[in-house]
Amino acid sequence: MKQTILVTGASSGFGLLIANKLHENGYNVIGTSRNPEKYQSKLPFKLLSLDISDDKSIESFAEQLYGQIQHLDVLINNAGYMLTGLAEETSVELGKQQFETNFWGTVNLTNSILPYFRKQKSGQIITVSSIMGLIGLPGKSFYSASKHALEGYFKSLRFELNQFKIKINMVEPMWSKTNLGYNTVSSNGNIAEYDLYRKQVKAYFKKSMENAEQPDTVVNVIIKLISAKTPKFRNPVGKMAGMILFLNNYAYNMFEGSIHKSVKTAK
Numbered sequence: 001m002k003q004t005i006l007v008t009g010a011s012s013g014f015g016l017l018i019a020n021k022l023h024e025n026g027y028n029v030i031g032t033s034r035n036p037e038k039y040q041s042k043l044p045f046k047l048l049s050l051d052i053s054d055d056k057s058i059e060s061f062a063e064q065l066y067g068q069i070q071h072l073d074v075l076i077n078n079a080g081y082m083l084t085g086l087a088e089e090t091s092v093e094l095g096k097q098q099f100e101t102n103f104w105g106t107v108n109l110t111n112s113i114l115p116y117f118r119k120q121k122s123g124q125i126i127t128v129s130s131i132m133g134l135i136g137l138p139g140k141s142f143y144s145a146s147k148h149a150l151e152g153y154f155k156s157l158r159f160e161l162n163q164f165k166i167k168i169n170m171v172e173p174m175w176s177k178t179n180l181g182y183n184t185v186s187s188n189g190n191i192a193e194y195d196l197y198r199k200q201v202k203a204y205f206k207k208s209m210e211n212a213e214q215p216d217t218v219v220n221v222i223i224k225l226i227s228a229k230t231p232k233f234r235n236p237v238g239k240m241a242g243m244i245l246f247l248n249n250y251a252y253n254m255f256e257g258s259i260h261k262s263v264k265t266a267k
């Protein structure tokens with residue numbers, strides 16, 4: 001039977017490429033966008049309306065989804081945006097909005113799917129985090145914090161869902177050529193002492209986006225995670241990925257093994 005895969009944020013960037021490729025590979029794909037009517041006519045897969053920052057939208061989306069399908073195999077949490085700006089110059093309000101989408105939106109949507117996955121005793125949740133979920137960079141405090149939050153959340157949830165055979169995977173891309181840079185929300189610089197530094201950070205960000213990698217590598221990693229029998233939890237993708245993975249995983253794998261031994265789950 002065809003596997004059914006849900007891809008959030010399938011109107012642009014990684015999500016669009018992933019959904020198209022999965023469709024080409026014969027999967028039954030359902031994508032989401034806040035404005036499906038704008039994109040649907042050009043897409044070969046079905047696009048449903050979803051704003052992950054809005055609880056009501058998630059509620060009606062889940063109802064609509066499960067009115068159309070009997071079984072969901074994979075949830076790809078991809079939707080998100082980037083807030084840029086120096087930390088001290090960024091209002092807490094903007095920071096909260098970043099979390100409403102990137103963190104709480106992803107958590108709320110995952111929660112709306114989990115009861116079905118638990119009932120099925122199967123499922124896979126792949127979340128597009130960022131290399132900034134593992135490291136920090138200037139001008140990206142809130143974005144990086146929202147991705148670190150996702151990493152911590154799913155690293156913990158993974159223990160709890162092991163008993164239901166629900167797989168959890170994170171993908172941590174480096175800079176990639178998508179529309180993320182164009183859709184960035186920026187705070188306004190207003191502290192004179194930062195003027196030079198802010199200028200340098202902006203130039204560094206501009207250069208990073210110009211030298212960004214093609215998104216295909218990320219798409220291929222996600223496609224492989226779906227068919228892998230024992231997919232890895234953490235999957236950094238990009239030029240420095242290997243080194244960052246090594247630094248993050250070295251001691252942690254041993255620690256995780258000991259937790260699995262001491263916290264037994266119901267069979």
Ligand SMILES: NC(=O)c1ccc[n+]([C@@H]2O[C@H](COP(=O)([O-])OP(=O)(O)OC[C@H]3O[C@@H](n4cnc5c(N)ncnc54)[C@H](OP(=O)(O)O)[C@@H]3O)[C@@H](O)[C@H]2O)c1
Pocket residue numbers: 008009010011012013014015032033034035050051052053078079080081082101105128129130131172173174175176177178179180181183212
């Ligand atoms: N590109 C990079 O360098 C890079 C690196 C690391 C991680 N990432 C992550 O990759 C993911 C995809 O980003 P992208 O690079 O492909 O950027 P993109 O081209 O801007 O695509 C973002 C997608 O997210 C959707 N979206 C944004 N806010 C949403 C909301 N509140 N509710 C539902 N959907 C929403 C957009 O859909 P609509 O506007 O149609 O609703 C769009 O399809 C993000 O989580 C991003 O943080 C990107």
